[in-house]
Amino acid sequence: MNCVCVTVVRDSPSWEAAFSRVGGVTKDHPKQYQKIRDRSPFGVAVPQDIGNVVAFLASDDAHYLTGAAVSPTGGLTVH
Secondary structure, three states, X not given: OOEEOXXXXXXXXXXXXXXXXXXXXXXXXXXXXXXXXXXXXXXXXXXHHHHHHHHHHHXXXXXXXXXXXXXXXOOOOOO
């Protein structure tokens, strides 16, 4: 079993609530998301980025990978 550890995803409902909808989230969310955006060397992941990781894990190419926690954050979190 493998795990995809998702943090903030651009173009997602929570992202839209933070930046596009007044009153969609607390006043601190946009500040937190902006900090994440500023600290992400490769930018914030979009849904397709997460889907690509999941597709790889479901493919035969990942058949020998077990017990992994994968964090597709574009460099935001480094382990």
